[in-house]
Amino acid sequence: MSTIPEMNAETLNRKISDGEDITIVDVREDEEVEEGMIPGALHVRLGELPHRYDELNKEDHHVLVCRSGRRSMKASEFLKDNGFSNVTNLEGGMLSWSGDLSYK
Template sequence: MEELKPAEVVKLVENNSEIAVIDVREDEEVAEGKIPRAKHIPLGKLAYRLDEIDPNQEYIMVCRSGGRSGRACELLKAHGYKVRNMDGGMLEWKGELEK
């Protein structure tokens, strides 16, 4: 699985790169803040919400520490999506937060 460090994702966000981020944390975790413009789809609902995900877009998957987002990557890859995991998750995020 291809991975990015949070610092790499911060640079992409700050440069307004055409990145798509999906945050798979639970509602209460996301309420504390998420990466700006990230789409929130809890991991447990991801398989049921594939119609919300563009198969032509590459996604960076995010969770608290990198474990759940790794499982999300495996699920999406199995369905043919291009995904990368943010290793270290929001615990290592040093960029802006959107609430």
């Protein structure tokens, strides 16, 4: 069982609206992101994360996002294993997101 905390979409949307300092990392594939992503999210495909995680500040609060929450949980566990202390998975992924979208 994972020790990664999860956050639901409603809570994340509220935190974004409140201006909380959160780094959202979308680990979906390019074609998935073309359908829209959470505004301000950084797109780092899951397969690229082992090569790009050093672009992220280990002190920031990171919320990981994918389509349903499974890949982002793997990404969350990877970051935690690599020294990131404040990592949260978006429960239900983009399937649960009803907030605004941005497009690449």
